[in-house]
Amino acid sequence: MNKSNPTEPSRRGFLAAATSLVAAAGVGVPAAMAAPQRKDRPATGEMHSDHAGQSRREPFWGHHQGGIITPAQQHTYFAAFDIISEKREDLVILLQRWTEAAARMSEGYPAMPLPADLDATDADTADSLELAPSRLTVTFGFGAGLFQKNGQDRFGLAAHRPEALVDMPTFPGDQLVDTLSDGDLSVQACAEDAQVAFHTVRQLARLAEGIARIRWVQIGFIGDFGANRTPRNLMGFKDGTGNPPVTDRKEMESFVWVGDEGPDWMRGGSYVVVRRSRMALEHWDRMKVSFQEQTFGRRKYSGAPLSGKKESDPLDLSASDEAGNPQIPENSHVRLATAASNGGIKILRRSYSYNDGINVVAERWPPWHQGLEYDAGLIFVCYQKDPRTGFIPLFENMSRFDMMNQFVTNLGSGLFACPGGAAKGEYIGQRLFEKA
Ligand code: HEM
Numbered sequence: 001m002n003k004s005n006p007t008e009p010s011r012r013g014f015l016a017a018a019t020s021l022v023a024a025a026g027v028g029v030p031a032a033m034a035a036p037q038r039k040d041r042p043a044t045g046e047m048h049s050d051h052a053g054q055s056r057r058e059p060f061w062g063h064h065q066g067g068i069i070t071p072a073q074q075h076t077y078f079a080a081f082d083i084i085s086e087k088r089e090d091l092v093i094l095l096q097r098w099t100e101a102a103a104r105m106s107e108g109y110p111a112m113p114l115p116a117d118l119d120a121t122d123a124d125t126a127d128s129l130e131l132a133p134s135r136l137t138v139t140f141g142f143g144a145g146l147f148q149k150n151g152q153d154r155f156g157l158a159a160h161r162p163e164a165l166v167d168m169p170t171f172p173g174d175q176l177v178d179t180l181s182d183g184d185l186s187v188q189a190c191a192e193d194a195q196v197a198f199h200t201v202r203q204l205a206r207l208a209e210g211i212a213r214i215r216w217v218q219i220g221f222i223g224d225f226g227a228n229r230t231p232r233n234l235m236g237f238k239d240g241t242g243n244p245p246v247t248d249r250k251e252m253e254s255f256v257w258v259g260d261e262g263p264d265w266m267r268g269g270s271y272v273v274v275r276r277s278r279m280a281l282e283h284w285d286r287m288k289v290s291f292q293e294q295t296f297g298r299r300k301y302s303g304a305p306l307s308g309k310k311e312s313d314p315l316d317l318s319a320s321d322e323a324g325n326p327q328i329p330e331n332s333h334v335r336l337a338t339a340a341s342n343g344g345i346k347i348l349r350r351s352y353s354y355n356d357g358i359n360v361v362a363e364r365w366p367p368w369h370q371g372l373e374y375d376a377g378l379i380f381v382c383y384q385k386d387p388r389t390g391f392i393p394l395f396e397n398m399s400r401f402d403m404m405n406q407f408v409t410n411l412g413s414g415l416f417a418c419p420g421g422a423a424k425g426e427y428i429g430q431r432l433f434e435k436a
Helices: 011-025 088-107 194-207 249-255 289-296 333-337 391-401 403-407 432-433
Strands: 075-083 136-142 185-191 212-221 270-279 350-363 370-383 409-416
Touching: 011 391, 075 194, 075 249, 075 370, 088 136, 088 194, 185 194, 185 212, 185 249, 185 270, 185 409, 270 391, 289 333, 289 403, 333 391
Parallel strands: none
Antiparallel strands: 075 185, 075 212, 136 185, 136 409, 212 350, 270 370, 270 409, 350 370
């Protein structure tokens, strides 16, 4: 074997790490249940620069799941799964395994303690062994298909489907692709390191073998704009300014967290809507900045509303120009989306940009245009107490009138009920299975 062959994995390095891990973890500990020990974690973070907080951990256990009001990390890997087993016990085993593994990985440990047999194929894949916890959060959700699929109550849960977990309507302009939409379970990993986010979903998918399989995935990113600056989306606009502040408990209780009105297992949880919104960037980039600003109702560079001067200025929907036209146009994105135009409705947006490369386009009609187009846009993610008083009525209006629609096509869509968080020793969604 050529020792300098760059394609050979550094098995030696891996083994050195692995051997010390096994020694530290204690051989023979029942793999799935061993509590994470500080010792079975490889050195994390210390050797990394920490400009984006890679060495920091986000708590996994608690009343709420992480990744909802957690300040957004720079990378996400969002996956939806279909359940392929018909046994309810399998589902419980899966959620137990997932909870355990997600808690370990959030702490910076491998998904499971290394097995005694280092040749085993069910170990953590080791691709992020030396990487820091990177503020990893894992957020789990339950789709309608968990409760009922094709009219069948597969797991005896149909009676417990929350009313808020509706079948999503199809909105005007939607061009939804089945294989990019829905799913029985959702898993969103967010981290300050792209490899940590991917590693997390990959381990969870392996733990699901024979029980559930991936239906679709979406990778997302947000640039490093700095903690106190609103990030920009791929259209060049600051995105997130008008969000209710996550530090405002009252706002979060009113608009994001499920309270006493929901089933017990959803209290402290939330509903996530995820949409794969492709942007026609080539088209957008040809528009004058002034037109782009009319489209959103905000200034491109400063982020200020067209009725104000600073990003933090409130929208003044009644402000008009000298000709008597509203400064924030009637069909601009922010006017249509804001609470004042929607009977007080608010949602918490936590979106990521995506870039899936480029597609070849060959039009089959004159002028027979051929070319390359970006497959890029926004993975729009929003949380709310109830989608029937959140995303759905909001978007019903916006999907008809929003000027932005001419530049955005929705290709994927999902709605998932994210249960309340788990206390140490519980698994995510446990209260649902105990009740049903
Ligand atoms: C590709 C899709 C989208 C893009 C690029 C986009 C972009 C933006 C931008 C640039 C702003 C202004 C800055 C800010 O307040 O964050 C904004 C505001 C907002 N957007 Fe979107 N958005 C998209 C989809 C949606 C959807 C589907 C909804 C809800 C159904 C939505 C709801 C909102 C809300 C509620 C605001 C804040 C309005 C306010 O100031 O009160 N957006 N969006």
